Amino acid sequence: MKPPSFEYADPKSLDDAVRLLEEHEFEAKILSGGQSLMPLLNMRLARPELLIDLAKIPDLDHVREEAGTLVVGGMARQRALELSPIVRERFPLVYDATMHIAHPQNRNQGTVGGSIAHADPAAELPALVMVTDAEIVATGPDGARTIAADEFFVTYLTTSMEGAEILTEVRIPALGPSTGHSLQELARRHGDFALAGAMATVTLAGGGTIESGRLVLFGVGATPIRARDAEQLLAGEKPSDALFEAVAAKAAAELDEPLSDVHASAEYRRSLAGVMAKRALAEATARAAV
Amino acid sequence: MDTTRKIQMNVNGTSYSDEIDVRTTLVDFLRVNCGLTGTHVGCEHGVCGACTILWNGNAVRSCIMLAVQADGSEISTVEGLAPGSELHPIQQAFMEEHGLQCGFCTPGFMMSIYEMISRNPDPSDEEIKDVLGGQICRCTGYQTIFKAVRSAIDKMAAANKSAAQG
Numbered sequence: 001m002k003p004p005s006f007e008y009a010d011p012k013s014l015d016d017a018v019r020l021l022e023e024h025e026f027e028a029k030i031l032s033g034g035q036s037l038m039p040l041l042n043m044r045l046a047r048p049e050l051l052i053d054l055a056k057i058p059d060l061d062h063v064r065e066e067a068g069t070l071v072v073g074g075m076a077r078q079r080a081l082e083l084s085p086i087v088r089e090r091f092p093l094v095y096d097a098t099m100h101i102a103h104p105q106n107r108n109q110g111t112v113g114g115s116i117a118h119a120d121p122a123a124e125l126p127a128l129v130m131v132t133d134a135e136i137v138a139t140g141p142d143g144a145r146t147i148a149a150d151e152f153f154v155t156y157l158t159t160s161m162e163g164a165e166i167l168t169e170v171r172i173p174a175l176g177p178s179t180g181h182s183l184q185e186l187a188r189r190h191g192d193f194a195l196a197g198a199m200a201t202v203t204l205a206g207g208g209t210i211e212s213g214r215l216v217l218f219g220v221g222a223t224p225i226r227a228r229d230a231e232q233l234l235a236g237e238k239p240s241d242a243l244f245e246a247v248a249a250k251a252a253a254e255l256d257e258p259l260s261d262v263h264a265s266a267e268y269r270r271s272l273a274g275v276m277a278k279r280a281l282a283e284a285t286a287r288a289a290v
Numbered sequence: 291m292d293t294t295r296k297i298q299m300n301v302n303g304t305s306y307s308d309e310i311d312v313r314t315t316l317v318d319f320l321r322v323n324c325g326l327t328g329t330h331v332g333c334e335h336g337v338c339g340a341c342t343i344l345w346n347g348n349a350v351r352s353c354i355m356l357a358v359q360a361d362g363s364e365i366s367t368v369e370g371l372a373p374g375s376e377l378h379p380i381q382q383a384f385m386e387e388h389g390l391q392c393g394f395c396t397p398g399f400m401m402s403i404y405e406m407i408s409r410n411p412d413p414s415d416e417e418i419k420d421v422l423g424g425q426i427c428r429c430t431g432y433q434t435i436f437k438a439v440r441s442a443i444d445k446m447a448a449a450n451k452s453a454a455q456g
Contacts, residue, residue, distance in 0.1 A: 035354060109355065
């Protein structure tokens with residue numbers, strides 16, 4: 001339960017970090033907050049030859065609002081989101097998602113970029129960027145490029161970033177007017193990874209009908225899953241229990257076989273995803289109506 | 291790129307420096323290199339919270355942090371809580387309310403609680419539970435720990451009030 005031997009570098013600039021990563025692409029791992037990587041090292045599930053610590057690179061930990069978008073540096077601690085008045089007042093779904101990440105003692109160290117780049121399908125921040133149509137900025141040898149959240153998650157712990165790219169920024173749009181949000185997840189204990197979870201946003205049109213909705217399920221597949229086909233059933237409809245039931249059932253039914261493990265069977269996870277989705281849609285709609 | 295590094299940090303106000311393997315975790319540096327064995331090593335993957343210390347004032351797991359990450363930092367451990375021979379109000383409250391049995395998890399609990407009260411001297415029950423949820427105790431059942439937190443908050447508020455009046 002101690003890390004294996006490795007070499008350590010703490011580059012002072014992003015250029016230096018990218019160069020190191022390019023030179024050691026297949027042997028190196030990026031260390032940001034370490035809340036996932038360090039357990040993997042301690043259990044020797046990961047044995048990188050080189051750790052590249054991003055902590056000494058300046059200007060990677062900002063949390064600010066730019067024209068209605070929350071702009072967060074890759075090295076911003078999760079606790080910085082939680083403690084930011086901007087997040088609390090203007091980005092309530094970001095706040096909710098952050099408060100579901102592990103415990104304060106982990107959020108003090110864990111980073112926003114680290115969690116998204118790690119791409120655990122049961123984690124909150126990957127699902128958050130999917131449901132908000134956020135953008136992810138990756139910086140590599142050819143400079144920075146922007147990746148839509150939809151294009152970012154490939155499979156378990158795998159993203160569409162190239163080997164020598166580093167996640168440097170996340171851009172999360174605010175919810176629009178007449179839009180409510182909800183996060184629902186079930187974990188054995190608060191702070192554990194969800195057995196299944198759902199995030200939803202619902203936008204109401206005049207007359208109380210639903211203009212559009214977004215639904216993401218997490219913890220039930222290889223990536224967070226945007227339930228696009230099920231979402232389509234919401235547009236133009238009056239909110240009702242039956243509607244939410246139908247949308248949630250379609251989303252759950254269209255999942256590929258969820259993970260089956262010691263914590264829950266695939267069948268249970270699928271069923272739970274439907275329950276979480278229905279609750280999320282109902283709560284998001286109720287909040288949109290306020 | 292190094293496999294060893296010379297690092298320095300202030301732990302409870304005292305400077306410690308040593309040349310270490312970069313793979314050394316912070317908790318092992320504190321226990322082995324600094325000789326401060328009050329911080330305990332439990333699960334070694336950041337779940338149980340026994341190793342929780344303050345890193346520049348923030349409660350973190352020292353078993354999933356490398357000592358090199360704390361180079362140049364201010365660290366507080368349970369040894370730094372009591373100013374002298376008198377117990378810190380958190381320690382006093384744990385004793386009075388039976389907030390510990392075997393005591394293995396206690397240093398981590400105390401540092402998490404210390405951070406919480408430092409940030410917010412008047413936390414809600416929910417906030418307290420959120421913080422205690424990040425620490426595992428296998429003896430007490432948590433109710434006595436919760437009571438100890440409430441008692442510590444009262445003790446610290448009373449001490450602040452009398453200090454302000456004095």
